[in-house]
Amino acid sequence: MQEDLLNSVVKITKNRDIDSLEFSLISTIHEFLNCKDIIIYKNLSQSNGIGVEKSASLYLDSENNYIWGEREILQDISKELASCLHSACTINIQKKNDLEQRWLPILLNDKPVGAIYIRCKTLHSEQQVLLNSYCRIYENYLTILNENERDKLTSLLNRQTFDRKIKLLMENQINDHFKVRTEKTNRKHHDDSTSWLAMVDIDHFKKINDTYGHICGDEVLLLLAQRMSAFFRASDLVFRFGGEEFVIVFEPTTQELINKRLAAFMEQIRSTHFPFIKQLTLSIGIARMSPYDFPISVIENADKALYFAKNSGRDQVIFYSDVPKANIQESQSGDEIELF
Numbered sequence: 001m002q003e004d005l006l007n008s009v010v011k012i013t014k015n016r017d018i019d020s021l022e023f024s025l026i027s028t029i030h031e032f033l034n035c036k037d038i039i040i041y042k043n044l045s046q047s048n049g050i051g052v053e054k055s056a057s058l059y060l061d062s063e064n065n066y067i068w069g070e071r072e073i074l075q076d077i078s079k080e081l082a083s084c085l086h087s088a089c090t091i092n093i094q095k096k097n098d099l100e101q102r103w104l105p106i107l108l109n110d111k112p113v114g115a116i117y118i119r120c121k122t123l124h125s126e127q128q129v130l131l132n133s134y135c136r137i138y139e140n141y142l143t144i145l146n147e148n149e150r151d152k153l154t155s156l157l158n159r160q161t162f163d164r165k166i167k168l169l170m171e172n173q174i175n176d177h178f179k180v181r182t183e184k185t186n187r188k189h190h191d192d193s194t195s196w197l198a199m200v201d202i203d204h205f206k207k208i209n210d211t212y213g214h215i216c217g218d219e220v221l222l223l224l225a226q227r228m229s230a231f232f233r234a235s236d237l238v239f240r241f242g243g244e245e246f247v248i249v250f251e252p253t254t255q256e257l258i259n260k261r262l263a264a265f266m267e268q269i270r271s272t273h274f275p276f277i278k279q280l281t282l283s284i285g286i287a288r289m290s291p292y293d294f295p296i297s298v299i300e301n302a303d304k305a306l307y308f309a310k311n312s313g314r315d316q317v318i319f320y321s322d323v324p325k326a327n328i329q330e331s332q333s334g335d336e337i338e339l340f
């Protein structure tokens with residue numbers, strides 16, 4: 001038993017990213033406590049006030065098979081989960097048929113950032129100690145991985161995380177594409193709805209650094225990053241791609257809606273007061289992320305659109321599909337993007 005326990009800790013701490021850490025924690029809890037349901041919830045309200053994500057989950061279905069649940073942003077949450085996230089205390093409900101439900105808070109730097117939910121046979125004291133220990137190991141490891149995945153200045157997801165996540169996001173696109181095709185006969189489907197990748201670059205940022213110094217430049221980057229986190233949905237991932245360049249990966253939507261959203265964001269930035277500078281403007285290049293595209297070509301397309309936006313006046317959003325062919329060839333002789 002002791003050897004099994006040590007091996008389970010080795011298994012959990014072997015993970016190098018938060019997504020696989022979550023799956024590993026759930027499998028371990030399942031193995032040792034034989035729970036019926038296990039769910040990891042993430043509190044998104046810290047970044048933009050829109051609720052909770054069901055991040056990873058394992059369920060016992062009606063035919064007694066365990067199935068992995070899908071990632072999902074929840075519109076409503078139970079009062080027990082809300083209370084756990086609010087109070088940072090464990091909530092326990094005892095059911096009549098020797099079953100219990102438990103919500104355990106997950107803290108990052110003393111703030112509740114999520115919760116682990118389990119439904120299982122009533123836990124005896126040793127099992128409770130074990131479960132609490134797993135949660136604490138998870139918390140400690142989450143703190144380290146979270147620091148690794150984020151940019152030190154802006155706290156946005158960093159370039160390394162982007163390189164790792166983009167492949168995963170494209171794979172999810174293919175799965176969603178298949179699902180939509182099979183469900184198409186049953187529900188209304190928007191054929192023009194796909195994911196989008198936007199490359200966002202500050203205009204004339206070098207001038208800000210050269211005129212007011214690097215510290216002022218850093219302050220502008222930090223404020224812009226905060227605005228981005230607050231403006232876009234938590235399900236739209238925002239990365240600091242490098243220097244003064246950011247990447248946003250949007251959930252499936254139409255070109256019209258994405259255009260409106262980005263135009264509204266640019267307007268907000270134009271009217272935001274940044275230290276020293278009169279007005280900050282952005283140039284944005286955007287490309288469609290169709291299933292079966294290579295990640296590198298999506299990034300290159302967004303970069304070509306950005307290049308065109310810069311060369312045709314800045315302070316605008318350009319879709320790759322609107323870049324004239326001649327300009328695409330011209331930008332191909334320019335900088336190459338380094339990926340992976």
Ligand SMILES: Nc1nc2c(ncn2[C@@H]2O[C@H](COP(=O)(O)OP(=O)(O)OP(=O)(O)O)[C@@H](O)[C@H]2O)c(=O)[nH]1
Nearest residue numbers: 201202203204205206207209214217218243244310
């Ligand atoms: N303060 C600060 N500056 C940075 C950071 N990373 C990159 N930069 C600066 O960002 C500037 C980018 O300049 P350019 O690539 O010439 O672009 P630009 O001046 O924004 O011009 P356009 O993109 O053509 O509008 C350089 O001066 C870099 O030193 C950072 O972390 N902090």
